[in-house]
Amino acid sequence: MNRPVSFLVYGIIFLGAIGLLGNLVSNPAGFIKNAVILAITIGIVIFAVKRLTKSKPNAQHERSFMKAARDSKKRLKTRDAAKGKADNVQSFSLAKMKRARNRNRSDIHLTVIEGKKGKKKNRALF
Incomplete structure (x- = not known):
């Protein structure tokens, strides 16, 4: 001021x-x-x-998020239950299975963002 x-x-x-x-x-x-x-x-x-102002403008977004979280929990429970049954049925050793799973599947979800691949870089700006 x-x-x-x-x-x-x-x-x-x-x-x-x-x-x-x-x-x-x-x-x-x-x-x-x-x-x-x-x-x-x-x-x-x-x-x-x-x-x-009890109803928030993001109420629909929050409801969608909560529904997605519930669905995700259900999916994880069913996957864990199926994994437990498969471990009991199969004759492989537990260590061997864990190594195979770790190699084949990753929990990291990455998205590739396309950039300007064809454009040449001006090295003088660096």
């Missing part, structure tokens, strides 16, 4: 503080009454705003 505006803001705050202290000294019951009324009004406004 520039200097004259900041002086104006500080002056208003200072005068407000003097007014509050003067009201507190001259009429403490009225001051407390006004403070309670202000707190109740602010509480009602906050309650009304939260109540009216």
Whole structure:
């Protein structure tokens, strides 16, 4: 902020503080009454705003995410159950199976982003 505006803001705050202290000294019951009324009004406004804005704009996105998370958990449970049955049925050793699985499948899901492969790089910029 520039200097004259900041002086104006500080002056208003200072005068407000003097007014509050003067009201507190001259009429403490009225001051407390006004403070309670202000707190109740602010509480009602906050309650009304939260109540009216209960439905979020991203509610559909959150529901989709929760559904996907549930489906993923189900899929993992069925895969783990099937893996447990397969381990009991097969005659391979457990260590051999783990090594084979680790080589064949990776849990990392990567996406390839196509770039400008045909464009030559200007080495002078590096």
